[in-house]
Amino acid sequence: MADFFASTAKGLENLCLEELQSLGAENCRQRVAGVSFECDWPTVYKIALWTRFASRIMLRLVETEIRDARALYRAAHEINWQRYFTTAESFAVTFNGTNDFISNSQFGALTIKDAIVDHFTRFHDERPNVERQDPDVRIVARLANNFLAISLDIVGQPLHRRGYRTEQGEAPLRENLAAAVVARSKWTEEYMVDPMCGSGTLLIEAALAAYDIAPGLNRPFALTKLKNYDEQAWSDVKDEAQQRAQSGKANASQKLIGYDSDKRMVAIAKANIERAGLSEFISVHTHDAADIAPAPKAKGLILSNPPYGERLGELTKLVGLFLSLGAGIKQHYAGWRVALFSGSPELLDYLRMRADKQYKFFNGALECTLKLYQVGEGEQSQQRLYAEDFVNRLKKNQKKLGKWLKREELGCYRLYDADLPEYNVAVDVYQDHWVVQEYRAPKSIDANKARRRMMDLLTGIVQSGLVDNDKLIIKQRQQQKGKQQYQRNANERERMVVSEYGAQFYVNLTDYLDTGLFLDHRNMRHYIQQNAKGKAVLNLFAYTGSASVHAAIGGAEKVTTVDMSNTYLNWAKDNFRLNKLSVVKHDFVRADCLAWLGKATQTFDLIFLDPPTFSNSKKMEDAFDVQRDHVDLIAQAVARLNNDGQLIFSNNKRQFKMEQAAIDEMGCKVENISKQSLSPDFERNKHIHNCWLITKN
Secondary structure (H helix, E strand, O other), X not given: OEEEEEXXXXXXXXXXXXXXXXXXXXXXXXXXXXXXXXXXXXXXXXXXXXXXXXXXXXEEEEEEEOOOHHHHXXXXXXXXXXXXXXXXOXXXXXXXXXXXXXXXXXXXXXXXXXXXXXXXXXXXXXXXXXXXXXXXXXXXXXXXXXXXXXXXXXXXXXXXXXXXXXXXXXXXXXXXXXXXHHHHXXXXXXXXXXXXXXXXXXXXXXXXXXXXXXXXXXXXXHHHHOOOOOHHHHHHHHHHHHHHHHHHHHOOOOEEEEEEOOHHHHHHHHXXXXXXXXXXXEEEEEOOHHHOOOOOOOOEEEEEOOOOOOOHHHHHHHHHHHHHHHHHHHHXXXXXXXXXXXOOHHHHHHHOOOOOEEEEEEEOOEEXXXXXXXXXXXXXXXXXXXXXXXXXXXXXXXXXXXXXXXXXXXXXXEEEEOOOOOOOEXXXXXXXXXXXXXXXXXXXXXXXXXXXXXXXXHHHHHXXXXXXXXXXXXXXXXXXXXXXXXXXXXXXXXXXXXXXXXXXXXXXXXXXXXXXXXXXXXXXXXXXXXXXXXXXXXXXXXXXXXXXXXXXXXXXXEEEEEEOXXXXXXXXXXXXXXXXXXXXXXXXXXXXXXXXXXXXXXXXXXXXXXXXOEEOOOOOOOOEEHHHHHHHHHHHHHOOEEXXXXXXXXXXXXXXXXXXXXXXXXXXXXXXXXXXXXXXXXXXXXXXXXXXXXXXX
């Protein structure tokens, strides 16, 4: 009998323990991310070949307390290494953990390496070679506080590498985790369908388990390089596994079908399935899960690891997919069971199905959930229209705005802005994309109730067919504080082009809360275009330079664009290039607008000033509050105006109050043009911004 440890992913410990017991292990004890056990060598050969859940199997050589680096060296040096390998085999040491006297894992690995080399040199006058990349023997050491464990890895490459998957998708599911998902799903039906199969891992692991095929049958093992390797015992274990695999395939009655919308992934899945020797049992086809393929005649299990996305931009694109998938399952798969594994369990809520059971797993550091469902026989006939009054309002607004949009040739507009109190969202249309912005519900509103309403309205949008699923973007809009104002929500860098009044702009619907174009300022941008000819124009707090573009298109002599963000200034330059406008003729200045105004000497005929409500950016000399500081800001801007020059001052603080008397003292004419500044799509929200036209006499 020998002492072993099987490591596994967090959440798989119990499955691994039960499996080890069934394979003949004794004295099994569940640990964090693993199971300790005892058995003889023929049994551990069988375990290595048959385990579906373990990541590595290690022979535990020493477990001891150490107080200094010398003790670490002695503990490694005293192990009888020649019992396990000779100087003909190469080795490598993996060391994990630090403490007060071993502060570097590389130092720990080097100390053990030196101890092993010295051991062989002392007893054999020879030393084995160290090979980091592909050693014959791998030694694993772990240090926790002062407790040291040194083990011998008897399997080599991690056990999840079965040998059939040489290609994979962008977010692969490890094979042993896939096997655990299969086990928890308890597939016994005639059919299994994976509507989003990716590289086919779930299908293959399900087939291996169903047909009694050892997962390690087609991969190498480091145990064959060890000195105590029993070739006959290993041969017997493999022969038995081969016979069981042949019998399992011959008596196979369960069938597996996979689909994926990506032809490339379908090709990869087919290649992996062929390498696993399962081509006659698993069929894979190109098909979009949003329009799920009809079910086979017999009952079965839908088992899948749908995409879940780690970034907001990815998540929002998937909501429509899950809404459609849930509706399709109810329509075509009555009586089936469903098992879905996801790293974003909130997405599973959009299936509109109630889970019977769920399990927690970890995919690396990411906590994931497997949910099990039963599709009712009559569930497909219970479909109803969700948020019907909300959808009807969308259609009504579309019809009302239609003639105006066509006449003005506008490609983006606000379709809905909390028109109905129970649906507290804004809906903006950008060409053929929709952005649904959820306003944060007041604390008095039950969070679960608000979430259900949000799900209802999203379901209603998808059911209505007003927008394609993959062109529906969802965001949560709430008051932004400090650094949150400009933080990136995603990392997709996807841009599309929209147009208004002869100008074109790049917008990004996913990376930030705002898209790069403030739709409510459309009228003022158009005013700037119509009144910029031959003038010097200044755009402060310029964001992506949309007002600057309109000024240049309108024939401005020179446009100065000022913003403290390089990202937005580069975006502004891209917008100029998109409209075939020179970025050399006009100025783009990276600066704190307040500090820049205080030092500027040039004057302008037209200034657009749209400051934030509040800012405490590190790039600014002081924090800015528009209510407190607007008089000083306007005074500095007016100082840069030529006689008869115009200043357009705007902000979106809801309760903003203009200090009219202070502006009058500047010798300027002040006109509140908030009403005129709003186009028809913002007439329902008259407080979206405040706007004044200030003329220097």
